[in-house]
Amino acid sequence: xxxxxxxxxxxxxxxxxxxxxxxxxxxxxxxxxxxxxxxxxxxxxxxxxxxxxxxxxxxxxxxxxxxxxxxxxxxxxxxxxxxxxxxxxxxxxxxxxxxxxxxxxxxxxxxxxxxxxxxxxxxxxxxxxxxxxxxxxxxxxxxxxxxxxxxxxxxxxxxxxxxxxxxxxxxxxxxxxxxxxxxxxxxxxxxxxxxxxxxxxxxxxxxxxxxxxxxxxxxxxxxxxxxxxxxxxxxxxxxxxxxxxxxxxxxxxxxxxxxxxxxxxxxxxxxxxxxxxxxxxxxxxxxxxxxxxxxxxxxxxxxxxxxxxxxxxxxxxxxxxxxxxxxxxxxxxxxxxxxxxxxxxxxxxxxxxxxxxxxxxxxxxxxxxxxxxxxxxxxxxxxxxxxxxxxxxxxxxxxxxxxxxxxxxxxxxxxxxxxxxxxxxxxxxxxxxxxxxxxxxxxxxxxxxxxxxxxxxxxxxxxxxxxxxxxxxxxxxxxxxxxxxxxxxxxxxxxxxx
Amino acid sequence: xxxxxxxxxxxxxxxxxxxxxxxxxxxxxxxxxxxxxxxxxxxxxxxxxxxxxxxxxxxxxxxxxxxxxxxxxxxxxxxxxxxxxxxxxxxxxxxxxxxxxxxxxxxxxxxxxxxxxxxxxxxxxxxxxxxxxxxxxxxxxxxxxxxxxxxxxxxxxxxxxxxxxxxxxxxxxxxxxxxxxxxxxxxxxxxxxxxxxxxxxxxxxxxxxxxxxxxxxxxxxxxxxxxxxxxxxxxxxxxxxxxxxxxxxxxxxxxxxxxxxxxxxxxxxxxxxxxxxxxxxxxxxxxxxxxxxxxxxxxxxxxxxxxxxxxxxxxxxxxxxxxxxxxxxxxxxxxxxxxxxxxxxxxxxxxxxxxxxxxxxxxxxxxxxxxxxxxxxxxxxxxxxxxxxxxxxxxxxxxxxxxxxxxxxxxxxxxxxxxxxxxxxxxxxxxxxxxxxxxxxxxxxx
Numbered sequence: 001x002x003x004x005x006x007x008x009x010x011x012x013x014x015x016x017x018x019x020x021x022x023x024x025x026x027x028x029x030x031x032x033x034x035x036x037x038x039x040x041x042x043x044x045x046x047x048x049x050x051x052x053x054x055x056x057x058x059x060x061x062x063x064x065x066x067x068x069x070x071x072x073x074x075x076x077x078x079x080x081x082x083x084x085x086x087x088x089x090x091x092x093x094x095x096x097x098x099x100x101x102x103x104x105x106x107x108x109x110x111x112x113x114x115x116x117x118x119x120x121x122x123x124x125x126x127x128x129x130x131x132x133x134x135x136x137x138x139x140x141x142x143x144x145x146x147x148x149x150x151x152x153x154x155x156x157x158x159x160x161x162x163x164x165x166x167x168x169x170x171x172x173x174x175x176x177x178x179x180x181x182x183x184x185x186x187x188x189x190x191x192x193x194x195x196x197x198x199x200x201x202x203x204x205x206x207x208x209x210x211x212x213x214x215x216x217x218x219x220x221x222x223x224x225x226x227x228x229x230x231x232x233x234x235x236x237x238x239x240x241x242x243x244x245x246x247x248x249x250x251x252x253x254x255x256x257x258x259x260x261x262x263x264x265x266x267x268x269x270x271x272x273x274x275x276x277x278x279x280x281x282x283x284x285x286x287x288x289x290x291x292x293x294x295x296x297x298x299x300x301x302x303x304x305x306x307x308x309x310x311x312x313x314x315x316x317x318x319x320x321x322x323x324x325x326x327x328x329x330x331x332x333x334x335x336x337x338x339x340x341x342x343x344x345x346x347x348x349x350x351x352x353x354x355x356x357x358x359x360x361x362x363x364x365x366x367x368x369x370x371x372x373x374x375x376x377x378x379x380x381x382x383x384x385x386x387x388x389x390x391x392x393x394x395x396x397x398x399x400x401x402x403x404x405x406x407x408x409x410x411x412x413x414x415x416x417x418x419x420x421x422x423x424x425x426x427x428x429x430x431x432x433x434x435x436x437x438x439x440x441x442x443x444x445x446x447x448x449x450x451x452x453x454x455x456x457x458x459x460x461x462x463x464x465x466x467x468x469x470x471x472x473x474x475x476x477x478x479x480x481x482x483x484x485x486x487x488x489x490x491x492x493x494x495x496x497x498x
Numbered sequence: 499x500x501x502x503x504x505x506x507x508x509x510x511x512x513x514x515x516x517x518x519x520x521x522x523x524x525x526x527x528x529x530x531x532x533x534x535x536x537x538x539x540x541x542x543x544x545x546x547x548x549x550x551x552x553x554x555x556x557x558x559x560x561x562x563x564x565x566x567x568x569x570x571x572x573x574x575x576x577x578x579x580x581x582x583x584x585x586x587x588x589x590x591x592x593x594x595x596x597x598x599x600x601x602x603x604x605x606x607x608x609x610x611x612x613x614x615x616x617x618x619x620x621x622x623x624x625x626x627x628x629x630x631x632x633x634x635x636x637x638x639x640x641x642x643x644x645x646x647x648x649x650x651x652x653x654x655x656x657x658x659x660x661x662x663x664x665x666x667x668x669x670x671x672x673x674x675x676x677x678x679x680x681x682x683x684x685x686x687x688x689x690x691x692x693x694x695x696x697x698x699x700x701x702x703x704x705x706x707x708x709x710x711x712x713x714x715x716x717x718x719x720x721x722x723x724x725x726x727x728x729x730x731x732x733x734x735x736x737x738x739x740x741x742x743x744x745x746x747x748x749x750x751x752x753x754x755x756x757x758x759x760x761x762x763x764x765x766x767x768x769x770x771x772x773x774x775x776x777x778x779x780x781x782x783x784x785x786x787x788x789x790x791x792x793x794x795x796x797x798x799x800x801x802x803x804x805x806x807x808x809x810x811x812x813x814x815x816x817x818x819x820x821x822x823x824x825x826x827x828x829x830x831x832x833x834x835x836x837x838x839x840x841x842x843x844x845x846x847x848x849x850x851x852x853x854x855x856x857x858x859x860x861x862x863x864x865x866x867x868x869x870x871x872x873x874x875x876x877x878x879x880x881x882x883x884x885x886x887x888x889x890x891x892x893x894x895x896x897x898x899x900x901x902x903x904x905x906x907x908x909x910x911x912x913x914x915x916x917x918x919x920x921x922x923x924x925x926x927x928x929x930x931x932x933x934x935x936x937x938x939x940x941x942x943x944x
Contacts, residue, residue: 003604003608003800003801003802005608005611005612005615006612006835006839007612007615014842015841015842015844015845016579016840016841016845017845017848018577018579018840018841018845019577019845019848019849019852019925026743026851026854026855029858029877030715030743030877031877033717033719033720033745034715034717034719034744034745034877035743035744035745036741036742036743036744036745036746036749037745037749039742039843039844039846039847040616040619040620040622040741040742040746040843040846041619041843042616042619042620042838042839042841042842042843042846043838043839043842044842044843044844045839045840045842047579047581047840050581050836050839050840051581051584051585053839054585054609054832054836054839055585055588057604057605057608057609058585058588058590058591058605059590059605060602060603060604060605060608061590061591061594061602061603061604061605061606062590062594062599062602062603063589063590063591063592063593063594064589064593064594065589065590065593066589066590066593069595071595071598074595074596076593076595077501078501079592079593080501082545082548082549084587084592085549086549086552086556088583089553089556090562090563090765091556091557091559091560091561091562092556092559092767092768093765093766093767094562094563094575094765094766095559095562095766095767095768096567096569096573096575096766096768096903097572097573097766097767097768097769097770098569098571098572098573098906099567099569099903100894100895100898100903102898103559103560103565103898103903104559104768105558105559106555106556106557106558106559107559107768109555109558110555117538117540120537120538121537121538123535123536132631132632132635132770132771132827133631133823133824133825133826134824134825135812135822135823135824135825136631136635136823138822139670139822143669143672143673146672146673166813166824167811167812167813167814167815167816167819167824168812168813168822168824170812170816170817171812171815171816171817171819171821171822172812172822173817174817174818174819174822175642175670175673175674175821175822176673177672177673177674178673180816180817218527218528218531220527220528220531222531223531223532246528248537249525249528249535249537250525250528250532250535251535251536251537254532254533254535255532265825269501271592271593271829272592272593272594272595272596272825273591273592273594273827273828273829273830274591274592274594274595274596274597274603274605274606274609274828274829274832275594275595275596275597275606275628275789275825275826275828276629276771276825276826276827276828276829276830277770277771277825277827277828277829277830278825293669314669314672315665315666315668315669315672316634316662316665316666316669317635317666317669318631318632318634318635318666318769318770319572319573319632319633319634319660319662319663319666319758319769319772320572320573320632320662320768320769320770321768321769321770322769322770323770323771324767324768324769324770325767325768325770325771326770326771332548332552334540335540335542335543335548335551336499336542336543336545336548337499337500337501337542338499338539338540338541338542338543339537339538339539339540339541340542341499341500341542342500342540343537344499344500344502345500345502347521347522347524347525348500348502348504348509348521350521350524350525351504351509351512351513351516351521351524352512354512354516354524355512355515355516358515358516359515371524371527395599396599396601399599399601399602404599404602405599407598408598410813424500424501424502425501425502425503426503427503427504427508428503428504428508428511428512454797456601456602459601459602460601460604460800460802461600461601461604461796461800461801461802462601462796462797462798462800463600463601463796463797464600464601464794464795464796464802464803464804465794465795465796465797466794466804466806468794468795469792469793469794469804469806470792470806470807470809473780473783473792473806473807474792474793475611475614475625475626475783475790475791475792475793475806476611476614476615476618476624476625476626477611477612477615
């Protein structure tokens with residue numbers, strides 16, 4: 001791989017001019033103190049060089065378009081192209097966020113309808129589309145829970161999070177000012193009801209749950225869990241990372257949840273973008289509606305409006321109205337599929353996961369026996385004990401065999417975890433080929449474990465030394481590849497002792 | 499239709515392997531537990547028909563090519579070179595996720611590393627992360643970081659910061675031990691003296707936006723000198739295009755610098771997705787939120803990139819993480835990286851200079867209209883407040899009837915500023931558009 005950065009390919013004086021007309025020097029108008037002392041050292045390349053550079057970078061990437069991407073808890077499904085095309089129309093992409101609402105009625109109508117469809121799919125009274133990602137949706141939801149208690153002058157500070165939860169759950173609860181208490185899982189991989197009962201008291205603000213949980217198991221006691229928490233005065237938060245298993249069939253509202261976030265980039269087919277942008281809408285039951293963030297989209301007598309003034313709102317989460325273009329894409333996805341298509345989504349994703357789990361259980365140990373929902377977790381503990389082959393070795397070898405690895409070492413409750421989520425958009429040939437690859441790796445673990453320790457063999461780089469990278473931090477390119485010395489010109493002050 | 503490829507035979511084969519007769523049997527446990535959900539019926543719409551319906555909705559937003567827009571206020575329309583959307587449309591980029599598996603994610607990871615380098619260069623900072631949701635949440639995270647570093651609780655916030663950013667800051671800090679104290683702006687500017695008189699031993703950080711919400715260039719170097727004597731951290735929010743000319747936050751002595759990255763190659767998109775830029779000093783790296791890409795080597799000595807310092811992040815540290823951020827705005831960060839690679843330092847300067855010049859020409863024309871004047875005397879960059887003889891809301895409505903999106907009526911944010919309008923211009927505003935605006939304004943004011 002030619003890993004030269006764009007900076008190394010730069011030559012002074014090269015470039016492409018995108019703006020015709022001459023530059024008017026303006027420095028004369030401005031006080032010298034307002035001006036930069038030296039221009040930023042940005043690369044100088046022609047358009048052709050830039051296009052070649054980033055095209056080559058893209059070739060070092062794996063995406064759903066490239067191949068199977070069974071990354072558990074991430075729902076790496078196919079992203080329909082109609083959504084990409086329409087979101088790029090200038091009528092959408094060139095709209096200023098603060099334009100008068102009468103000049104944004106198309107956007108507002110789509111957002112309003114999206115909000116209504118999501119509310120009905122989840123059994124919630126109302127949604128906000130403002131959160132930019134799942135974790136911001138969580139923050140929104142937890143701030144709503146805090147506001148609910150505060151409005152009732154009920155001081156409650158504890159949030160319960162299962163030990164199998166996504167890391168964002170405890171991090172979010174802490175950011176919202178709560179004390180986080182971890183609830184252990186039962187041997188069955190579900191919330192331990194006995195333990196939960198002991199954790200519940202009059203300081204309980206709420207509990208954060210994913211259902212199906214991160215082991216891919218349906219929390220079958222969910223109604224009882226909600227009863228216990230509600231009875232103690234707490235609220236129940238639904239992390240929608242795994243909603244793909246339920247969409248079109250079952251609703252968090254019917255389970256007893258009070259607040260729901262969804263990941264449009266997971267369940268609703270919008271692309272993951274190499275790590276974002278996503279979108280994390282939040283739905284609430286009726287009594288929590290006053291606390292939704294502003295602005296909210298409302299349907300006035302003549303046109304759609306943005307409601308900015310809501311006295312009991314948690315406030316604003318983003319400068320504007322959220323990741324609007326992502327919402328347009330999710331709307332298109334929902335309209336293309338309809339409820340019938342969404343039911344196929346949950347049905348086929350759960351079917352594919354169970355099929356893979358069944359076939360792989362011959363040689364890999366599932367975290368829990370029996371049926372799963374849309375994903376499942378295998379443990380490579382036996383391979384580690386018998387052949388010294390760890391989950392990471394299996395994952396890296398999968399790359400050589402043409403697959404993106406599953407999520408590794410998560411959830412934390414399963415040793416040597418490999419979390420597999422096939423989604424509904426992979427055909428049976430792909431699923432079978434993936435099984436064959438994992439069976440081959442099982443044989444290789446016995447026959448040539450060394451080869452697995454050194455995998456992957458076919459990639460532009462092998463396993464990179466992360467420990468060394470964290471120790472000798474190099475997080476920006478510099479002409480002399482020495483240590484990270486200061487480049488900020490006269491930012492010389494140091495605040496010692498901090 | 500669900501983009502699922504399974505034929506009836508495929509489904510039968512999978513069900514057979516599981517000893518089941520129908521897909522619904524997979525959900526029996528749920529059916530036994532839950533009431534039958536009243537799931538709404540939403541019809542399926544074919545691609546062609548849906549595209550036609552969306553076109554009708556799109557037209558309700560107006561034709562942007564025929565609707566000049568003189569509005570900025572945190573979102574700025576600069577030219578987006580054609581190569582950016584073309585490159586972003588590569589499925590290898592946009593259908594990937596977080597680069598958890600470095601060996602098959604070198605494209606994303608190297609782009610993140612290049613992005614971080616460019617953000618450092620623009621902001622004049624030593625290190626940067628791989629992006630935040632937007633400029634407003636980046637500012638809020640900067641404030642939280644300053645609270646952690648300083649272990650103090652008072653945030654001094656300039657009144658001349660975008661009010662919607664301050665709203666976000668309030669939302670994020672509502673439940674931590676912090677107090678927001680505003681520094682009043684005088685004549686549209688945050689004076690160093692006002693900072694000096696507000697600061698005390700409880701001050702965790704001073705927050706300034708440059709140019710500020712009125713478009714005015716703040717005396718950030720002077721404020722930086724003042725703060726160099728103090729323990730309080732200095733947080734500067736920048737409009738990145740202006741950094742082709744204006745002093746960087748780092749040059750002014752900022753400890754943390756943030757920016758809304760949208761002006762760098764991202765379309766207005768009705769507010770999102772955008773991207774927050776976030777930089778700080780190396781000494782604070784372990785308190786920085788967000789993902790970071792770092793150079794690393796494999797066993798054969800080949801250079802590559804990994805996500806580094808993950809011990810700060812939520813998936814490792816859980817409730818003790820520096821932030822809850824997980825998904826960021828990676829594809830938008832890639833757009834910024836490609837933009838800056840394409841235009842280079844001289845291109846950025848040109849965009850900044852032309853935006854400045856066009857806005858000043860616009861200000862000259864508008865302030866010559868009867869009853870109109872600039873609300874402030876201070877130097878502005880490419881946005882300015884125009885004082886009107888009538889309600890700005892009325893002028894907005896009148897101009898929209900002419901197919902023009904006016905400046906932003908400031909009564910929307912501050913009820914006692916209802917005759918003021920915040921105008922913006924960038925390099926894409928033509929003389930013809932200015933001419934059209936001025937003619938429509940003359941009519942609206944007559």
